[in-house]
Amino acid sequence: MTIDATTLSGTTTGATAGATTDRLDALDRIGVIGYPTKRDEAWRYAPHRRLDDLTFGAPVEVTADVPDLGEQIPTLDGPRVVVVNGIVDLERSDFACPDGVRVLGLAAANAEHPELVRSHFGLVDDEIVDAYQALNLAFGSDGAVVTVSEDVQLDVPIHIVDIEVPDATQNATCTGVVIRLGAGSSATVVETRIGVGSQFGGSNTRTTITLDVDATLEHVLLQDVPTEQIHLSRIEVTQHAGSTFNARSFNLGATYGRVAYDVVLDGPGATADLSGLFFGFGSQVLDQQINVVHAARDCVSRQSFRGVLDDESTGVFNGGIAVRPGADGTDAEQTNDNLLLSMRSEINTQPRLEILADDVACKHGATVGQLDETAMYYLRSRGIPADEARRLLINGFADQVVDDVGIETVRAWITHRLGHDDV
Known part of the structure; x- marks a missing residue:
């Protein structure tokens, strides 16, 4: 793994001096926790040698041509933020929003409205779970910020498109996304991750979502980067009382495609419904890491993930439900169903429960089969x-x-x- 830390000696584009100091601290944290290895349960099946070939640094402008997006992404009405190699592409973006909704570039928001992104960048050392989250804190200075005011019902989706264009000098990029919904509001956000060319490289995206009381978010993730590239995606969600988070993930591209959810139900009556499909061919490794924490009473969570694996592809599902003390009335379910189309394909599935409260209803299960x-x-x-x-x-x-x-x-x-x- 190569890191260019010299570019952090001054402020990065749109970042404040304070934020830059935090990013240097994030790089220091890597020296303490190290990079994940096969001994780490959450990274057991990752291709660590290929991960070591990634080179990270501060975002730089792309010199290569980015082709027309065309059919690479779904066509949606509404605001759109396009990020190329970790920098917002103003020409391809459309920030026009209805009343009560703001869509900004992350670097611009950090410079002009730092209060909007303080929780995204403000992790302390113990909250940084692995080196790739730290790298995103260090180098993910730009991306997208979406805020929806109280009681606003947004009827058009917001589209965030992240494009990776590997470069010989720096083949991996970082992007940050911040989504905040006010009390009683509702919105749909689609995140599409794609790449350009056949050169090896990678992208590392981190999305932080905060749902206030009774807010509802449908979040759709489409991962379809080229199979020569690596994609690392982390979605961190904090839900307050009565909020609803509906996540739909489609892990389709990349030689190693990783989608990790860390959802905390932090207020009574919150609901999280996560479903996903991973569809592997060739020698792809498609990795789902799901962690849902019930930290309040009477919350509901559902996990339903399906894998279809052909050729020599490998699927991973590591799904956890943690019920903390006092989270009585928890209702949690988790399923992982898999279809193997080849004798050489493989699925590694591990549903997990940790229950530290009374009066709960929790169940999980997994199936692996072939065509009927x-x-x-x-x-x-x-x-x-x-x-x-x-x-x-x-x-x-x-x-x-x-x-x-x-x-x-x-x-x-x-x-x-x-x-x-x-x-």
Whole structure:
């Protein structure tokens, strides 16, 4: 792992001097905790040698041409922030917002409204869980900030697009996203992660979400970077009383695609519903790390993740539910269902429960299987060719997650990306 810390001797674009000092502290923290190894449960199946080939530094302007986004992203109405190699692309972005909604670049917000991003950058040492979170704190100076005022119901989605363009001198970039919803408000945010070219590189994104009392957020994550690149994604969520967080993740691209959720239900009556699909081909490793903490009474959480793995691909699901003392009335469920299409594919699934409270209802489970031969026979007997019957069964398995997405254009994009619309 190579780090260019010299670029932090002064302030980075749009950052205050205080924020830069914090980022140097983040790099110092790496020296204390070190980089993850296979001995770390959350990183056991990561390709550590390839991770070591990533080079990080402060964001720099892209000199290579970025092609038209075209079908690489879903077409959505509403505000859009496009980030290229960790820097907001003003020409491709659209910051126009309805009343009560603000969409800003992270660097601009840090310079002009630092109170909006204080919680994002203000982690103390013990709160930094691994070196890649520290790297994002150090170098993720730009990105997107979304704020929604109290009682505002936003009826168009906000789209955040992160684009990785590897460079020979620095092949990995960091981006930060901050989402804050006021009491009684609701919004939908779509984060799309893509890349350019076939050169090795990586992207490291960190999203922090704060939901105030009775706020509701639908958060959709589309990870589709090229299979020559690595993508690391971390989503940290704090929910207050009565809030609702609906997360839909699609982990599709990258040679190593990692999606990590850390959700804290910090007020009574909060609800978190997380579902996801990881669909692997070739030698991809698609890694889901889910941690939901029930820290208040009468909260509800659901985790439902599905994996489809072909060729020599590997899937990882490490899902945890922690019920803290006093979180009575907890209702938590967790499932991970997997479909292996090849004898060489592999799934590593580990659902976990830690219960330190009374009067709770918690359950978890995992399944691993192949295509149902009886269903295949039924379809073949109706004159459907074997390849098409196989695809119909795969699509039916995957579409149970796709159907959870509330935006028709996003569902259509996922369907097209998976090739379902050819059936």
